[in-house]
Amino acid sequence: MKTNNILDVSNLSIYPRHSKTLKLVDDISFNIPKGKVTCIVGESGSGKSLTALSIIQLLSVQLDFDGVIDFEKSRISQLPESKLRDLRGLDIAMIFQDPMTSLNPVFTVGYQVLEAVLAHRKISKSEAKNEVIKAFDDVGIPADRYDSFPDELSGGQRQRIMIAMAIINNPKLLIADEPTTALDVTVQKQILDLINKLQKKFNMSVLFITHDFGVVQEIADQVLVMYKGKIVESGNAKKVINLPNHPYTKALLNCIPSLKSSKKLSPINYKKLDQEMAKL
Ligand SMILES: Nc1ncnc2c1ncn2[C@@H]1O[C@H](COP(=O)(O)OP(=O)(O)OP(=O)(O)O)[C@@H](O)[C@H]1O
Ligand SMILES: [Mg+2]
Incomplete structure (x- = not known):
């Protein structure tokens, strides 16, 4: 390697x-x-x-x-x-697409992130809780949300909790x-900036x-x-x-909307794409 x-x-x-x-x-x-x-x-x-x-x-x-x-x-x-x-x-930590199916509705979010620490590291509960509060701070969740249940948080906040859970053990990948x-564009931008x-x-x-x-x-x-x-x-x-090379990459790039240009979006024409790919 x-x-x-x-x-x-x-x-x-x-x-x-x-x-x-x-x-x-x-x-x-x-x-x-x-x-x-x-x-x-x-x-x-x-x-x-x-x-x-x-x-x-x-x-x-x-x-x-x-x-x-x-x-x-x-x-x-x-x-x-x-x-x-x-x-x-x-x-290796993974964040899944839908935070609601990954978070357990009957436990507080603080407890669930705490469990992620205790599952992998031999430290005391109070040390682990401090780590959770630090991770909450890293992802922009106030410490007083520790005792909230998942359904008391917004979609963006839940996704931040999932990110806290993923990064808390300092993963390499x-x-x-x-x-x-699943998030609206402004929250999406905040989460991308956070990552x-x-x-x-x-x-x-x-x-x-x-x-x-x-x-x-x-x-x-x-x-x-x-x-x-x-x-x-x-x-x-x-x-x-x-400078996309492949016809599929070109087609996918033509589907991005832009507010700045008046370029018309073109949906992917799969028949044409398959013909172009056959020639490669
Ligand atoms: N358990 C399964 N048994 C059979 N086929 C499956 C199974 N899981 C996924 N597939 C098929 O494998 C293909 C790839 O699925 P995958 O979930 O990786 O897609 P994806 O690129 O992540 O799509 P999306 O953007 O919708 O999440 C799909 O055609 C899907 O139907
Ligand atoms: Mg998928």
Whole structure:
């Protein structure tokens, strides 16, 4: 593995256990550089979430994967479940798309973040509580929200709690699966700024999943464009946005609305796209 990468994925394929030939993710290889933000962008169903879930091996039991996944010096694609449990939440943390399904409605948010600390670290409850308050401060949640229940918070606040829970153990890699999709644009911008700020503060590596090139533009150093289970284009985010190579990337970029220009948006013409791809 190159030393400037935190994660190297080689020849990853994901398929239903009963049908190995049906590739939901089809032989993709990529790496995540240390201390940078890498975005996976692609439309619904392109295989983004499955790719993320395979890294921490939380794929549904109906699915299986082939391929090699190296995290720092260890081959995590072959780790036993007991070791994977240590890895998840400690070295690699994940923020899921919908905070309401990830937070338990019957416990306070402070307690739930406290549990994330105590599950991985041998420190006293009062030390752990101090860590939680510090993490709340990092994500812009006032300390007096410690005893609130999830449904007493706004969507943006809940997502901040999920971010606090993800970063509290100082993960080396943060995976965020469309963490802002359910939020309105102003809150979305605040959350992206927050993730950017925390990434720099803790020098984390981030894998950020989105269907929106506007988000890529806002946050990414490197981008991987996925279409139908394959990576069709990858590289420096600015370069890909300014000079896209692949017809799908071009089509996806044409769907970004801009208030500044009067450019007409064009929906993706899949028939034309398939014809162009056949010529590649
Ligand atoms: N448990 C499963 N069994 C069979 N097929 C599945 C399963 N989970 C996902 N898939 C299929 O795999 C493909 C990729 O799914 P995935 O969830 O990775 O998409 P995605 O790119 O994250 O989409 P979205 O943007 O909608 O979240 C989809 O076609 C989906 O229907
Ligand atoms: Mg998804």
